[in-house]
Amino acid sequence: VIDMALSRDPRGVLELGGVSLVSVAEAAGTPSYVYDLDAIAAEAKALDAAFDGHPHLVAYAVKANSAGRIVRTLIAAGCGADVVSGAELDLALRCGAAPDRIVYSGVAKTDSELDAALGAGEAGIGAIQVESVEEIPRIEARARNAGRIARVSLRINPGVDADDLETHSYIATGHDEAKFGVPLTSLAEALDRFASASSVRLVGLSAHVGSQLTSAEAYLIAARVLFGVIKQVRPRFRLDFVDTGGGFGIDYGEGCPARPADFIRATRKLQDQEGLSDLALYCEPGRSLVGSHGVLLARVIQRKSALARDGSTRRWTMIDAGMNDLMRPALYQARHRIVGLALPKEAAGAPSAHRVVGPVCESSDDFGTHDLAPPPEGVLDGVVVLDAGAYGYTMASRYNGRALPAEVFLEGGRIVAISPRRAQADWVSERVGAGA
Ligand SMILES: Cc1ncc(COP(=O)(O)O)c(C=O)c1O
Numbered sequence: 055v056i057d058m059a060l061s062r063d064p065r066g067v068l069e070l071g072g073v074s075l076v077s078v079a080e081a082a083g084t085p086s087y088v089y090d091l092d093a094i095a096a097e098a099k100a101l102d103a104a105f106d107g108h109p110h111l112v113a114y115a116v117k118a119n120s121a122g123r124i125v126r127t128l129i130a131a132g133c134g135a136d137v138v139s140g141a142e143l144d145l146a147l148r149c150g151a152a153p154d155r156i157v158y159s160g161v162a163k164t165d166s167e168l169d170a171a172l173g174a175g176e177a178g179i180g181a182i183q184v185e186s187v188e189e190i191p192r193i194e195a196r197a198r199n200a201g202r203i204a205r206v207s208l209r210i211n212p213g214v215d216a217d218d219l220e221t222h223s224y225i226a227t228g229h230d231e232a233k234f235g236v237p238l239t240s241l242a243e244a245l246d247r248f249a250s251a252s253s254v255r256l257v258g259l260s261a262h263v264g265s266q267l268t269s270a271e272a273y274l275i276a277a278r279v280l281f282g283v284i285k286q287v288r289p290r291f292r293l294d295f296v297d298t299g300g301g302f303g304i305d306y307g308e309g310c311p312a313r314p315a316d317f318i319r320a321t322r323k324l325q326d327q328e329g330l331s332d333l334a335l336y337c338e339p340g341r342s343l344v345g346s347h348g349v350l351l352a353r354v355i356q357r358k359s360a361l362a363r364d365g366s367t368r369r370w371t372m373i374d375a376g377m378n379d380l381m382r383p384a385l386y387q388a389r390h391r392i393v394g395l396a397l398p399k400e401a402a403g404a405p406s407a408h409r410v411v412g413p414v415c416e417s418s419d420d421f422g423t424h425d426l427a428p429p430p431e432g433v434l435d436g437v438v439v440l441d442a443g444a445y446g447y448t449m450a451s452r453y454n455g456r457a458l459p460a461e462v463f464l465e466g467g468r469i470v471a472i473s474p475r476r477a478q479a480d481w482v483s484e485r486v487g488a489g490a
Pocket residue numbers: 115118136159262264265266299300301302338339340341342
């Protein structure tokens with residue numbers, strides 16, 4: 055067993071959710087993202103249980119993985135949605151999210167996106183998250199135009215930096231320089247604006263300070279600030295909820311002792327201590343619901359070795375998945391564990407260090423060094439990139455004329471759906487036609 059989602063069959067071939075990944079490669083080809091829907095649903099239910107009956111909303115951050123099957127699975131497991139564009143809003147609604155269980159974050163929502171949020175369902179979405187003072191009159195104008203009252207939540211920027219959070223600076227969003235949220239220095243001005251905007255109702259306060267937080271303590275740094283602000287705001291506004299954001303980490307191989315439920319239990323405890331138990335607690339997890347329950351399956355195209363000037367041997371394993379399929383290593387210097395699809399035959403000796411690279415013409419198309427060895431004769435020569443269920447396919451691009459990868463959905467120990475690869479030929483005809 056490699057981690058909670060993966061196992062090996064008696065022949066040493068990796069299985070996800072009880073399905074052999076060799077059979078997945080045969081059914082869908084490579085590169086393919088493969089997702090374990092049962093594990094994803096179980097993850098959402100475990101998080102739900104952590105609220106212990108307290109009113110809450112788990113607003114799944116659709117940006118982590120927007121495959122319809124996954125969004126529908128999470129909604130069926132009790133989640134709402136956190137969206138960051140009009141397209142994600144439309145997707146969440148079409149996947150069955152109740153409008154009042156959707157929150158919409160984003161620093162630069164267009165008028166038509168605001169109109170879509172205000173126009174959803176009987177009374178608009180649960181909350182438009184206000185990320186600047188300047189946005190308040192814009193929302194007020196769109197709400198008047200629509201003849202509706204906009205429910206909004208004020209996303210504050212608590213001014214916490216990446217060092218405090220122990221996360222990568224690119225995925226820390228709650229520090230002073232970040233474009234996200236309303237800084238505390240602008241809080242009074244924002245509240246005055248809300249007080250005079252008759253078509254806007256402030257229903258909540260929120261914060262999201264960063265991603266891949268590996269301890270509840272890091273999450274509570276921002277929650278403490280947020281709860282403090284709520285106490286200042288409450289005498290003037292009747293709030294329904296507090297939203298402490300997403301950011302729960304997963305174990306990419308370096309450990310993540312805190313499970314999503316631990317973050318919530320710690321936050322609930324603090325909420326009660328602060329005397330705010332009458333407010334519903336919202337959170338916006340993305341990565342932690344899906345990240346560990348998806349892998350990227352790739353085929354080895356060839357190996358390469360060369361003698362370095364210091365006399366050592368450099369080895370590369372070149373695979374058919376590249377940075378266009380999984381951008382996190384190139385974008386955030388993220389490391390994903392990579393393992394052989396099949397164990398090598400015993401006589402082949404110990405695996406050796408290989409640099410795993412893709413076919414894209416960029417030196418950042420590099421998944422790092424991993425211990426690998428070729429499989430026994432007759433077994434598919436492939437690798438599995440672990441923990442690729444979040445921020446994988448959603449960030450994929452067609453750079454270098456690459457196909458978009460396939461997606462395979464597993465449930466009840468079998469493949470229940472395959473979303474096929476977007477063919478390279480489509481890219482060629484699209485680009486040939488550009489400007490024609
Ligand atoms: C506003 C907001 N909420 C939630 C999330 C989800 O974060 P995570 O996937 O780390 O849980 C993000 C991600 O960056 C975000 O920007």
